[in-house]
Amino acid sequence: MGDDAAVVRARALCVTSVDAIVDGVHFRLRDGWVTAREVGWKALAAGLSDIAAMGADPGEAYLVLGAPPGLSEEAALEIVRGAEQLATRAGASILGGDVVSAPALAVTVTAIGWADSEGQLVGRDGARPGDLVGVTGRLGGARAGIELLDRGLSPPHGPDGARLLARVRRPLPRLAEGRALAREGARAMIDISDGLATDAGHIARASGVRLEISLAALPLQDGLHQLARALGLTPWQLAATSGEEYELCLCAPPARRAALERALAAGGDAPAGGEDPAGGEHPAQITWIGRVLAGPPTAALLDPDGREVELRGYEHRW
Amino acid sequence: MGDDAAVVRARALCVTSVDAIVDGVHFRLRDGWVTAREVGWKALAAGLSDIAAMGADPGEAYLVLGAPPGLSEEAALEIVRGAEQLATRAGASILGGDVVSAPALAVTVTAIGWADSEGQLVGRDGARPGDLVGVTGRLGGARAGIELLDRGLSPPHGPDGARLLARVRRPLPRLAEGRALAREGARAMIDISDGLATDAGHIARASGVRLEISLAALPLQDGLHQLARALGLTPWQLAATSGEEYELCLCAPPARRAALERALAAGGDAPAGGEDPAGGEHPAQITWIGRVLAGPPTAALLDPDGREVELRGYEHRW
Numbered sequence: 001m002g003d004d005a006a007v008v009r010a011r012a013l014c015v016t017s018v019d020a021i022v023d024g025v026h027f028r029l030r031d032g033w034v035t036a037r038e039v040g041w042k043a044l045a046a047g048l049s050d051i052a053a054m055g056a057d058p059g060e061a062y063l064v065l066g067a068p069p070g071l072s073e074e075a076a077l078e079i080v081r082g083a084e085q086l087a088t089r090a091g092a093s094i095l096g097g098d099v100v101s102a103p104a105l106a107v108t109v110t111a112i113g114w115a116d117s118e119g120q121l122v123g124r125d126g127a128r129p130g131d132l133v134g135v136t137g138r139l140g141g142a143r144a145g146i147e148l149l150d151r152g153l154s155p156p157h158g159p160d161g162a163r164l165l166a167r168v169r170r171p172l173p174r175l176a177e178g179r180a181l182a183r184e185g186a187r188a189m190i191d192i193s194d195g196l197a198t199d200a201g202h203i204a205r206a207s208g209v210r211l212e213i214s215l216a217a218l219p220l221q222d223g224l225h226q227l228a229r230a231l232g233l234t235p236w237q238l239a240a241t242s243g244e245e246y247e248l249c250l251c252a253p254p255a256r257r258a259a260l261e262r263a264l265a266a267g268g269d270a271p272a273g274g275e276d277p278a279g280g281e282h283p284a285q286i287t288w289i290g291r292v293l294a295g296p297p298t299a300a301l302l303d304p305d306g307r308e309v310e311l312r313g314y315e316h317r318w
Numbered sequence: 319m320g321d322d323a324a325v326v327r328a329r330a331l332c333v334t335s336v337d338a339i340v341d342g343v344h345f346r347l348r349d350g351w352v353t354a355r356e357v358g359w360k361a362l363a364a365g366l367s368d369i370a371a372m373g374a375d376p377g378e379a380y381l382v383l384g385a386p387p388g389l390s391e392e393a394a395l396e397i398v399r400g401a402e403q404l405a406t407r408a409g410a411s412i413l414g415g416d417v418v419s420a421p422a423l424a425v426t427v428t429a430i431g432w433a434d435s436e437g438q439l440v441g442r443d444g445a446r447p448g449d450l451v452g453v454t455g456r457l458g459g460a461r462a463g464i465e466l467l468d469r470g471l472s473p474p475h476g477p478d479g480a481r482l483l484a485r486v487r488r489p490l491p492r493l494a495e496g497r498a499l500a501r502e503g504a505r506a507m508i509d510i511s512d513g514l515a516t517d518a519g520h521i522a523r524a525s526g527v528r529l530e531i532s533l534a535a536l537p538l539q540d541g542l543h544q545l546a547r548a549l550g551l552t553p554w555q556l557a558a559t560s561g562e563e564y565e566l567c568l569c570a571p572p573a574r575r576a577a578l579e580r581a582l583a584a585g586g587d588a589p590a591g592g593e594d595p596a597g598g599e600h601p602a603q604i605t606w607i608g609r610v611l612a613g614p615p616t617a618a619l620l621d622p623d624g625r626e627v628e629l630r631g632y633e634h635r636w
Contacts, residue, residue, distance in 0.1 A: 003441040003524075004368035004509060005335035005431065010328035017323035018380040018416050018428055025419045050322035062336040064426050066384075098336050101343045104421045108382050110336055110428040113323065123321040191322060206321075 006095040008060055008112075013121065015113040017050035019043070023068075023105035033149040036075040038169040039107060040082030046193065047111030048090050049173035049246040053191035055122045055182025056113030058092040058175055063109055066102030079107060090175055120179075126187035127207035127251035133290035134186075136177050136248045136264065139196060140228075140235065141167035141221035143242035143314055147231060160223030167221070171246045177284050178248055180263040185256030192245040195313025199249055200290075200299035207251070210295035215240055216304040219287040240301060241314035247284070251292055261286055324413040326378055326430075331439065333431035335368035337361070341386075341423035351467040354393040356487040357425060358400030364511065365429030366408050367491035367564040371509035373440045373500025374431030376410040376493055381427055384420030397425060408493055438497075444505035445525035445569035451608035454495050454566045454582065457514060458546075458553065459485035459539035461560035461632055465549060478541030485539070489564045495602050496566055498581040503574030510563040513631025517567055518608075518617035525569070528613035533558055534622040537605040558619060559632035565602070569610055579604055 021027060021043050027034050034042065044061055051058055063083055067076060076099065087094050092111070115121050145168035148155050155161025173191070181189060188207055190199045196213070204211045215236040228235045252260055264286050300308045339345060339361050345352050352360065362379055369376055381401055385394060394417065405412050410429070433439050463486035466473050473479025492509070499507060506525055508517045514531070522529045533554040546553045570578055582604050618626045 003443075004371040005333045005374070005429075007372070007433075007436075007439060008332045008334070010330055010332045010432075012328055014326045014328045014332060014430070015323045016326070016378065016380060016414070016428070016430070018382050018414065018426070020382045020384065020416060020418045020420075020426065022384065022418055022420045024421070053322040054325070056323070060334065062334060062428065064336050064338045066338065066340065066424060096334070096336065098338060100338045100340055100424075102338075102340045102422065102424060103342070106384060106418075106420060106424065108336070108338065108426040110334070110380065111323075112332070112334070114328075115325075118325075121325060125321075 006060065008095070011114040011116055013115040013118065015051055015054050015056040015115060015121070017047050017111045018108065019046040019050070020106055020108040021046065029105060034169050036078035037082035040079035041086045041170050043107035043109045044083040044086045044111070045171045045173050045246060047109040048092060048175060049191040049193065051111050051113035052173045052175040052178035053189050053248055054113065055120055055178050055189065056115045057179065058090050059112045059114045060093050060095045061087060061109055061111050062095060063097035063107060065097065065099045066104070066106035067099055068102055068104050071105060090173060120182060122182045122186050122189040124188055124190050124203050124206035127203050127209050127211070127292045128187070129209060129292055129294040130253065131187070131251040131292035132254055132257060132288050133211055133213060133292060134250050134252065134260070134286045134288050135196065135219065136174055136284040136286055138219045138221040139245055139247060140224045140239035140242045142171065142244045143238055144221065144224055144227050147227060153230070156223040156226060164221065164223055171244060173246050174248050174284060177264055181248065181250050181260060184259045184263040186250040186252045186260065188251040190249050192247045192249055193243055195241045195243045196249060197240045197299065197301055197311040198313030203249065203251060204297045204299045208297050210293040210297065211290055211299040212293060212302060213290035213299060214302050217287065217289040237311060240311050243313050324378065326413070329432040329434055331433040331436065333369055333372050333374040333433060333439070335365050335429045336426065337364040337368070338424055338426040339364065347423060352487050354396035355400035358397035359404045359488050361425035361427045362401040362404045362429070363489045363491050363564060365427040366410060366493060367509040367511065369429050369431035370491045370493040370496035371507050371566055372431065373438055373496050373507065374433045375497065376408050377430045377432045378411050378413045379405060379427055379429045380413060381415035381425060383415065383417045384422070384424035385417055386420055386422050389423060408491060438500060440500045440504050440507040442506055442508050442521050442524035445521050445527050445529070445610045446505070447527060447610055447612040448571065449505070449569040449610035450572055450575060450606050451529055451531060451610060452568050452570065452578070452604045452606050453514065453537065454492055454602040454604055456537045456539040457563055457565060458542045458557035458560045460489065460562045461556055462539065462542055462545050465545060471548070474541040474544060482539065482541055489562060491564050492566050492602060494585065495582055499566065499568050499578060502577045502581040504568040504570045504578065506569040508567050510565050510567055511561055513559045513561045514567060515558045515617065515619055515629040516631030521567065521569060522617045523615045526615050528611040528615065529608055529617040530611060530620060531608035531617060532620050535605065535607045555629060558629050561631050
């Protein structure tokens with residue numbers, strides 16, 4: 001620290017992800033939909049979720065803050081504190097960064113993870129015909145929370161509503177789950193940042209296989225139904241298009257099914273218990289939502305009648 | 319590539335730097351003072367210069383492009399091409415990145431370097447009383463080039479003028495020199511990004527020593543005199559305050575002087591010869607500009623009469 005660059009003792013493989021979030025594009029600070037602290041948390045969550053999807057161990061993170069005129073020093077510190085809060089929880093260390101003048105608040109995060117061998121890591125290209133498709137946790141909460149904030153709607157009463165907002169404000173990357181799934185036989189994995197409909201397509205194309213996903217099988221976040229109706233969507237449409245979920249989508253051979261379920265039921269390798277600030281399940285369970293077939297590389301989404309429907313990840317513009 | 323994160327086989331020590339440049343703050347694209355390609359080059363240069371100042375070997379780089387409405391795809395590609403051009407020249411690899419919508423063009427760079435042992439690396443905190451203070455190359459060109467562009471002045475005729483503009487548009491990080499200086503006994507080092515006056519102070523404070531620098535000894539970029547006069551400055555004031563020089567300032571024991579000079583005269587460990595696109599010397603020579611004393615941690619700048627003068631790195635606002 002205090003030098004031109006940070007120096008860290010390495011392990012065998014270095015896993016690096018870069019992400020940025022910009023005020024007015026990925027969040028809206030001024031309207032009070034998120035606090036400065038939550039901006040820092042969210043920025044780091046996106047980076048750590050990429051590390052989780054590789055099955056790597058979290059390591060270091062670096063923040064670059066684009067500070068607009070009028071951003072108070074206290075707000076800037078709160079952003080860093082929010083990132084540090086998540087880093088502490090996730091087992092990562094924020095080792096440095098930079099602050100530059102910019103026309104709008106932007107937080108760029110470099111997240112570095114580590115692995116001891118290639119066998120520890122999982123890419124997007126390992127799905128094979130016959131594999132099952134699974135997903136961690138429950139889907140739909142992130143988009144539901146954004147829609148509630150954007151439309152000024154009242155969240156559902158009680159803990160369901162609070163969890164929908166928490167999915168937007170304090171998403172929790174599935175680091176322990178990612179490691180456990182990689183260890184127990186997942187052979188393709190991605191984090192759901194663009195929406196399952198889009199991210200499953202990334203696995204399909206990278207692996208050269210067809211993914212068939214049954215929308216009726218999607219695990220739904222509690223409290224979605226009323227909002228979905230108000231949006232003119234079915235709950236599974238909402239769940240399949242919801243980005244920034246930071247749940248993991250994986251493909252694995254059926255023979256690994258029980259081992260994968262057991263590994264997650266044991267909480268990945270995370271300490272068990274504790275409240276999940278992100279409003280998700282903790283520990284996350286795994287739900288099997290489809291299968292992998294030979295065929296043109298695409299992710300086919302099947303409605304409850306077995307008809308293929310066109311859905312794309314919903315990109316919210318704040 | 320194509321996964322959530324890039325995976326690289328590591329060496330013992332991972333050296334990481336993050337930097338950002340923003341249109342209207344650190345450069346001005348629309349007025350034609352730099353091209354899109356030069357924006358990419360400049361952004362990466364800042365990051366690699368931090369790696370150089372540690373004495374590390376360049377490794378990977380990651381770009382995050384904040385793309386404003388109206389940025390053409392061709393301009394975005396040119397930015398990446400400019401960074402790739404410098405990466406190729408510097409022995410670094412651009413392995414990934416991200417593009418996000420933003421209100422102004424911004425390029426954030428994560429530069430990663432590697433070292434096999436702590437002995438290969440040099441921080442800012444190793445300067446000791448009795449050490450010499452040295453600097454690579456020639457100073458003043460970067461600020462001179464910015465002032466020429468900002469004031470719409472004609473550059474000096476001939477190669478001197480072209481070099482002043484090149485210092486702004488295509489700065490070249492001193493990677494080979496940084497490695498050679500670290501190997502041959504530099505025990506504190508920093509890259510001149512904020513101006514020698516400011517950066518020497520960073521070494522002084524980190525090392526807990528007093529640096530005395532003779533302004534008359536500064537190596538001046540050719541072609542400074544006329545511009546300095548027009549700005550009401552002496553050439554050495556211009557040189558001492560010029561930021562984004564990306565030359566190296568180092569402290570080393572006098573016993574290492576000859577070895578350090580020989581190492582740089584041999585071109586560091588870089589391939590010799592070739593035109594320097596940055597308008598600097600190639601290979602860079604070293605000039606001894608001061609000494610390290612015990613005393614309150616500060617960098618004292620002495621004018622030709624031996625009087626201490628107050629100068630701070632000049633931060634240009636485009």
